[in-house]
Amino acid sequence: MISAEKIPNNVNLSDNKRLQRALEHWQPKYIQWWREMGPQGFQDYHQVYVRTAISVDPEGWAHFEYVKLPEYRWGIFLADPVHERKIGFGDFFGQPVWQEVPGEFRNQLRRLIVTQGDTEPASVEQQRHLGQRCPSLYDLRNLFQVNVEEGRHLWAMVYLLHSYFGRDGRDEAEELLERQSGNRDKPRILEAFNEPIDNWLDFFMFTMFTDRDGKSQLMSLSESSLDPLARTTRFMLTEEAHHMFVGETGIARILERTCQLMKQAGFSEDVRTIGGIDIPTIQKHLNQWFSLSLDLHGSEVSSNAASYFANGLKGRAKEEGFEDHVVKNAMYNMEFFEEGRKVAKEVLMRNAMNEVLRDWYVGDCAAGVERWNRILERYQMSDRLRLPDRKFNRGIGMYSGLHFDPHGVPLSSDEWEKRKYDWLPSAADSEYLLSIMAEPVFEPGKFANYIAPPRRGINQQPIDFQYVRTEQ
Numbered sequence: 422m423i424s425a426e427k428i429p430n431n432v433n434l435s436d437n438k439r440l441q442r443a444l445e446h447w448q449p450k451y452i453q454w455w456r457e458m459g460p461q462g463f464q465d466y467h468q469v470y471v472r473t474a475i476s477v478d479p480e481g482w483a484h485f486e487y488v489k490l491p492e493y494r495w496g497i498f499l500a501d502p503v504h505e506r507k508i509g510f511g512d513f514f515g516q517p518v519w520q521e522v523p524g525e526f527r528n529q530l531r532r533l534i535v536t537q538g539d540t541e542p543a544s545v546e547q548q549r550h551l552g553q554r555c556p557s558l559y560d561l562r563n564l565f566q567v568n569v570e571e572g573r574h575l576w577a578m579v580y581l582l583h584s585y586f587g588r589d590g591r592d593e594a595e596e597l598l599e600r601q602s603g604n605r606d607k608p609r610i611l612e613a614f615n616e617p618i619d620n621w622l623d624f625f626m627f628t629m630f631t632d633r634d635g636k637s638q639l640m641s642l643s644e645s646s647l648d649p650l651a652r653t654t655r656f657m658l659t660e661e662a663h664h665m666f667v668g669e670t671g672i673a674r675i676l677e678r679t680c681q682l683m684k685q686a687g688f689s690e691d692v693r694t695i696g697g698i699d700i701p702t703i704q705k706h707l708n709q710w711f712s713l714s715l716d717l718h719g720s721e722v723s724s725n726a727a728s729y730f731a732n733g734l735k736g737r738a739k740e741e742g743f744e745d746h747v748v749k750n751a752m753y754n755m756e757f758f759e760e761g762r763k764v765a766k767e768v769l770m771r772n773a774m775n776e777v778l779r780d781w782y783v784g785d786c787a788a789g790v791e792r793w794n795r796i797l798e799r800y801q802m803s804d805r806l807r808l809p810d811r812k813f814n815r816g817i818g819m820y821s822g823l824h825f826d827p828h829g830v831p832l833s834s835d836e837w838e839k840r841k842y843d844w845l846p847s848a849a850d851s852e853y854l855l856s857i858m859a860e861p862v863f864e865p866g867k868f869a870n871y872i873a874p875p876r877r878g879i880n881q882q883p884i885d886f887q888y889v890r891t892e893q
């Protein structure tokens with residue numbers, strides 16, 4: 422039986438019998454999926470110190486308790502309504518927002534919600550083996566926190582599908598549990614969510630760059646004219662911030678440790694000989710996840726993006742900050758690549774909305790990389806991390822058939838094949854990373870050799886707190 426205790430919510434679930442029944446039908450399938458595709462080896466005998474949202478106010482959304490993962494209370498929350506909220510962009514600018522889905526935009530909205538929803542369980546699947554290689558209990562707990570919240574984000578999208586899309590919505594909700602990351606026959610919708618994440622360097626880069634794409638997408642959906650979608654995604658953003666914190670500080674701690682090891686060994690020493698992660702390997706993983714996440718923003722010129730904007734379904738990040746919200750005739754200056762040369766051309770801004778969002782995303786990533794470089798500076802290292810050029814390693818959009826180095830210099834296919842592992846993780850790199858992560862660290866307060874401890878613990882607990890405990 423589904424109740425407010427089992428599913429904390431602020432959507433009056435107990436008053437909505439139809440919705441309650443639909444979710445009751447879906448929930449056992451979700452739990453089965455979680456057991457099979459969620460964290461492997463941590464389902465039955467472990468208690469995890471996690472944050473559970475039990476309401477949207479400041480105390481309620483960060484309530485901490487020990488739980489067994491399959492018993493986590495995945496809730497449904499919408500951010501508080503904005504009084505008399507008006508449509509903020511597109512052709513319907515200034516009209517009241519919608520509380521129901523307009524028939525003419527039903528398919529487009531369903532597609533947006535399903536695409537967002539599909540990424541949530543996908544990342545849980547990608548990360549399901551990482552617990553067995555964790556660098557500390559603190560990190561293990563953070564991994565599971567991210568996982569349960571991605572599960573909650575799936576619930577958030579399923580709530581919308583069940584509430585506003587009738588039978589189609591129910592079918593889509595089932596399919597969200599049927600597709601599987603990396604599965605040949607039924608893969609996840611977007612490519613970055615089919616890539617394996619089997620070491621912690623990948624995990625931290627994923628949460629830094631791919632969860633930040635999540636932030637881009639959620640920010641643009643939180644502008645939507647469909648008010649329940651806007652409010653759902655607005656609340657998801659509060660959780661997303663923690664995922665990026667995990668990624669950014671995870672890499673910062675690896676950099677810190679790499680610098681310490683290099684100092685100990687003398688600067689010219691290969692840090693791998695003493696079990697650290699060398700900066701070139703870190704850069705390669707950055708290149709990989711940044712370029713995959715750029716792809717997630719879609720094609721540079723896109724009529725879909727134009728129509729999402731015109732119809733008020735998906736806006737820009739921080740729409741309020743723009744002067745022109747209708748963007749009827751405005752142009753965007755875009756760099757094309759024709760016959761091996763850059764050509765600047767103007768395109769209608771509406772058609773360039775994916776690129777506009779990508780601009781915001783690149784700026785947000787660059788600020789993070791700057792913060793990482795301060796650590797290298799502090800240790801007086803001459804190396805710096807950098808974002809590769811946008812054209813590098815793209816699988817979607819106008820650069821996808823072409824090859825570029827990380828500086829954006831065009832390459833022939835032969836050159837690319839010869840040099841790509843100078844810039845992207847090779848099999849040998851992965852093997853090395855797995856070798857230093859082979860043994861999980863489960864002792865409170867202990868950290869694997871390749872990563873520094875965090876500055877502080879979670880929820881004001883000490884660093885050596887038992888964030889995950891075993892219960893036999």
Ligand SMILES: [Fe+2]
Pocket residue numbers: 541570571574635
């Ligand atoms: Fe998410």
Ligand SMILES: [Fe+2]
Pocket residue numbers: 571632635661664
């Ligand atoms: Fe996330």
